[in-house]
Amino acid sequence: MGKYRVGIDIGGTFTDLVYFDEDTKEFHITKVPTTPKSPAIGAINAIKDAGINFDEIDILVHATTLGTNMFLGQEHLLPPKIALITTKGFRDVIEIGRQRRPKLYDLFFEKPKPLIKRRDRYEVEERIGANGEIITPLNEEELCKIAKEIKNKGYEVVVISFLHSYKNPIHEKKAEEIIKKLCPNVDVIASHEIDPEYKEYERTSTTVVNAYLKPLMSKYLKNLITSLRNEGFNGKFYIMQSSGGVSNIKYATERPAGSSRCEHI
Incomplete structure (x- = not known):
């Protein structure tokens, strides 16, 4: 079991990270620039910037504005036919x-x-x-x-x-x-x-x-979890939902509408 509980919010400009250290019982935060063409890179950079080991993360909860940004017409996000x-x-x-x-x-x-x-x-x-x-x-x-x-x-x-x-x-x-x-x-x-x-x-x-949202979010979430696993993360991974709850990656890729406004939670 890892000793860190991590939350990552990938926005259009910045990627924010907060983590709780089970040993010291302290919260820590960090902020890095978002990498729009490959948001997973920004998430990896945030974890590295926080100075924590990927294999010591017990739970990682992720929220993103990617779905919202698509509705706002961010130019590199193309909707499906x-x-x-x-x-x-x-x-x-x-x-x-x-x-x-x-x-x-x-x-x-x-x-x-x-x-x-x-x-x-x-x-x-x-x-x-x-x-x-x-x-x-x-x-x-x-x-x-x-x-x-x-x-x-x-x-x-x-x-x-x-x-x-x-x-x-x-x-x-x-x-x-x-x-x-x-x-x-x-x-x-x-x-x-x-x-x-x-x-x-x-x-x-x-x-x-x-x-x-499904084609974009499915590809994005699968790429993100693959990148995290390649760095050594083997903890539990959850996606923030607009309801205030969380879901596993399988549910989130099948029903991405539920996480489209989770950045407001």
Whole structure:
């Protein structure tokens, strides 16, 4: 068991580190410049600057603004090409959103643009009722045509979000199976796996955010843990979540939306 508990926050400008020494019962801090093109280097530099040995770290908790920076349009962070497949008639859910707005009486309020453009949103005939009953079976022939178009257009990630899938995900599961079979190089994300809650706008938008971040965050976190292991770190590694809790790396790479605003904790 190591003697250090370490927290690292990689921001756009600086990488901050705080560690607790179990022997002396003291906290120590250090700050180094962030290395934007390879943030893992900044984390390694921070640990070395703190003067602690990698093999003596028991727990390392990591927070990052990387996901937030992507939404802010940091130029070296390129979003993936995403397609959305949804129930026929609900193509524009993520654009319509809810009636709520930050300033109710602002006549010049501009609605944020959806992360997926209308040309990248597809509809398929299917319908699950509010109680989970199948009202309209999934049109697999129509879905196969969509899959062919997805493959030809070179999408990297596909989001599947069907009405009431939180109650009965049978159609989402089948659609996921078909898309994965016909488009083996595409990452497929179903809404019932990410946010199995009612209200189609919230569930769809959360899944879209997850898809937006997943390629970048998965690559980043895997590179970070590999770099740490190569330096001799063999302790427990956790990712800070926006909820104030932490997750393991497997969960964080599959559901990166949960850590997109963890720098505020």
